[in-house]
Amino acid sequence: MLFDLKEYENKKVHFIGIGGVSMSGLAAILLNSNIKVSGSDFKESENVKRLREKGAEIFFGHHKENITDQDIVVYTAAIREDNEELMQARAMGKITYDRAEFLGHIIQNFTNSIAVTGTHGKTSTTSMLSAVAMAADADPTILVGGNLPLIGGNYRIGDSDLFITEACEYKASFLRFPGKVALILNIEADHLDYYRDLSHILDTFREYLTVMPKDGTVVANADDPNMDYVLKDAKVKTLTFGIRKGELRAKNISYDKAGRAAFSVYREDAYLTDISLMVPGEFNIYNALGAIGASLSSGISLEAIRKGLEGYLGVDKRFQHLYTKNDVMVID
Template sequence: MKEVQELADLREIQSVHMIGIGGIGMSALAHILLDQGICVFGSDREESDTTRRLRDRGAVIMIGHQASNVRSVDWLVYSAAIPKDNPEREEALLQKIPEMDRASLLGKIMKLYPHSVAVAGSHGKTTTTALLSCLLEWAELDPTVLVGGYLNEISGNVKVGKSPYLVTEACEYHGSFLRFPPRIGIVLNIDLDHLDYFENLAAIQAVFGDFVAQLPPEGLLVINGDDENSAHLPRVATCPVIRVGLCDDCDLKASQLEVDTAGRYSFDVDFRQKPLGRFSLGIPGKHHIHNGLTSLAVALELGVSPHQLRETLPKFRGLHRRFESLGNWQNVTVVDDYAHHPAEILATLQTARSAVAPKGKVYCIFQPHTYTRTLALLSEFADALALADGVVVTDIFAAREPDRGLIHSQDLVKEIRIRGGKAVYAPLPEDSAREAASLATAGDMILTVGAGPVNELAPLLEKQLKAMDH
């Protein structure tokens, strides 16, 4: 069977079969392959808007995973979530069809773009990828974009440009980003996560170091100068480094911070002590200052003027499932956020608190994501969630994992209560919505938080809030 390394160039491929083609990452690659004139076949567990959109473009997609789906193609592509005993992978082996994982395919695609940018980090990848992509698009650089969420400006999660620029997320899970050959690498931060794969923080720092070491000497590394866990990265880089942040010794520094009533920040920016002017964010949250600075650093490197960036930065209003307003009923605002790590939840709660200040309260419906993450970071989750005025915890969203009986949502409820927080367990969607709605009054905010389908509670919350006499 061929090894992945034998595929020297994407242009050697005429046809592929993609397992899990409806996923956010795989579907983006499918669109690019179709644009390259490659015949795309694929399968997924269920029909979706994503699969229908691909089918409309000419992809042949089967629903369900079975051996008969696999035709005579040049390559089979699978995501990290697809095991070796998947019937389609087994059939490809019998047919002697070579296979590669999604990250390897993206690496091949990136080689077609001389100015490729990989956005890495434990938190903020999707927002930063979207923000940077918009800044380049508004500067008429026409980038190819792969983002892990729905971005209104490109009407989806992928845009195929006709320029040498590409912007993509780069995930550390399973060392996937080590298969990427970007010219510009971004590391937003490093934190404990994906502990079903990484042993500890040191292992995570090491893989980020490997990612940085691969950047070419003529490339660029942009890092968060305020993140202690990333401090080792400049020492392993062979390319120039730009440190962004609030610290005095950062290369691109924000100062004189101000925040409006919606929680959106404005700040002065200096690049190596040269004033670039005052910039404003169009999205709420102090944590987005670093995302904004990182995007500015790369856009400046690619030739966008400070004047143009001052004009366009406030135009970016975020993307779906990132502090996204779902509605307002009985003067209670319902907001959804994809946060599924304690640091992200803390940032989301702080942003929400700022949005309802000075008198409003913040309630949270939290759906934990994966058993391993919930177990490994139980104390940190409880610390963050205890800061809400009340928390409703649903069942854990398993994603790719089996339930080994080691952790339960009620364990998290107990830990929140130990810290003085108010929390209840509500396994059924109707119960979750009813509990949260019963807490809120006019001027408050209810957050649906998690990487699973917790946002689907919005209609139930609307029904409960409208029925309540506040």
């Protein structure tokens, strides 16, 4: 691995909620670097099984007795302050990180990182980017918020400097792990148990641009009505995309009987390539445009972008076709 985890050598890291989509991927990164890992969760799962097979010590249930010889404890935003393990770790003077802070610590060690954020489409677009990176033989490390058949789960450990991850805006956690390339898909009023209102959300996205690397690039949906405000006064490079406006545009759009789009991609007035998607709907055109912009900003070739997107078959539970019987189609 090109990122430096020497500071964790001879230490043991415990994950509270180790079976979670993001937590399991972080644990796998450490295990792949021969760092001792333990973790707790409420039940068995495929993620937990995979980690146990890699050597993780797994506990079921959150109990203070699970905190023993660990040096660092990582917890998710879903863990309450009165969680037995978290309280015990703090009482014993152990180093504690929330998931976002720990992910930020990891992502800084990659020279080429892509963080996908926005209200909708993060998992699908992160999966598209994964397909593109795999088509480019970029050997990426990936954290995705769903089961992606292409990589056999929700994470992949690569051996290059490319890191692709979702960046959830819940509780402003994405401020802790800005990517060198930030992809903002769309912004709506969401997570209102944390945010006061849409204005609070928009200001947090504006703040996100201020914590990005100075040589970073924000790729943003120009058709989103809130994006102009977010990008105003941005100090990093910007690349916008859209169907109606934006530097990167989808034109000559057509759909087949299954609703899958084919379109031409232009940058300003220059033709780049044609794309035929295997996933349906206009929304996936936007997801694909975002993936194209982030990929170009990360130095991936147009040939690999086209190959990856045209070979992308989707991610589980995101408009996933389960079966068709008696002319009835079942979609998850």
